Amino acid sequence: MFKQLKQDIKAVFDRDPAARNVLEVLTTYPGFHAIVMHRLAHGLWQKELKGTARAISAFSRFATGIEIHPAAKIGQGFFIDHGMGVVIGETAEIGDDVTLYHGVTLGGTTWDKGKRHPTLEDGVIVGAGAKILGPFTVGKNAKVGSNAVVTKAVPANTTAVGNPARFIQKQVTRKQEEPIIENVSQDSTCTDFQPYAASHSEPDTVLESLRILSERLQKNEAHLKKMCEQLSKLDPEFKRPRLTPLSKQDIQVLEEVQREYDLSVKHET
Structure with a gap:
């Protein structure tokens, strides 16, 4: 758990230029507070102490404005910027180095008790106000633009924008076997990180x-x-x-x- 929290602190410095020192992150970042309490609640949930886990989750929501179900699975290097209004459902799964902004919802579209929330693979960025609804996968290094509404799977290295979401992906050149796509860096420095999943270099498919x-x-x-x-x-x-x-x-x-x-x-x- 402490290794995960260390990665979460490092993620703040990698993706938020406003962060000045560790003490500031520990005391003033509600996104970090929410993930700390979720790590604790998730551990209790796995040990079948579900009532206590839910109580910690409810307190976290009251204190930070971020609601994360204790059963949700979250990897290392997770970062919630600003945080207010974020909702992460019970069966949601989040990989490593994922970034969410305020107002993001990882929700379900059914009352079934099985898998009903999305899975976000490593390196995903979700812009402010985006809604990802359903039991599908958002592929590795994909980006979901601000206020997008996504109800189907997003391929890896693709940007989803609009409501309903449409996909943007750069063309393949003759000299390369794979598409030229702006990827989130695999290392922890996140040199190609795009805040709010916004990029001026990506065309709008409708306008095109x-x-x-x-x-x-x-x-x-x-x-x-x-x-x-x-x-x-x-x-x-x-x-x-x-x-x-x-x-x-x-x-x-x-x-x-x-x-x-x-x-x-x-x-x-």
């Missing part, structure tokens, strides 16, 4: 689709313009308006409408 459609429309319009120019050269009458003459029936209808209009005007005057 709209851009492609816009370019296609412009190309089609240019192609049609060239066709019209060529047809105009072959037939000078091509661009001139060609209106069909009115039939006698159409003329009679127009005259009838005109008479009714004139009568209505006279009636009003």
Whole structure:
């Protein structure tokens, strides 16, 4: 347990530039307080002292604003930044070097007593306000953007954004056999760590689709313009308006409408 807490303290310094010293982390970081009490409650839960474990969990929620069920499994180097409003369900499983921001929910979508909460593998980052709901896996080094709502499995090294969540993944280059993806560093320094799972270099898939459609429309319009120019050269009458003459029936209808209009005007005057 002490080894785990040591890794949790180190995670704070790796991922929060505001942290100045160990005493500050021990006394003023509610995310660290919550994980300390969870380690204790989880140990008691495994020893079948479930009532005491729940009591410690309830006190932790009151003191920190973070609710972690004592049965949840959490690995080393876990970090909750800011923390208020975080909820981690009973059957949730969290790997090593995972980061959660405030307002994150690891919840379930069923009342079944089996596995109903998500599994977060090593190196996952979950942005503020994100909701991960269901018994699926968020792959290694994946990122969930702020306020995203995820209800299906997220592949490794992928970013999930939006509601419902859509996946963003960089393209494969010819020189590489694997995709170029911004990974969370495997070492504890977290040199590629992205706060709030936000990256300016990752495109929005919806905007990218709209851009492609816009370019296609412009190309089609240019192609049609060239066709019209060529047809105009072959037939000078091509661009001139060609209106069909009115039939006698159409003329009679127009005259009838005109008479009714004139009568209505006279009636009003």
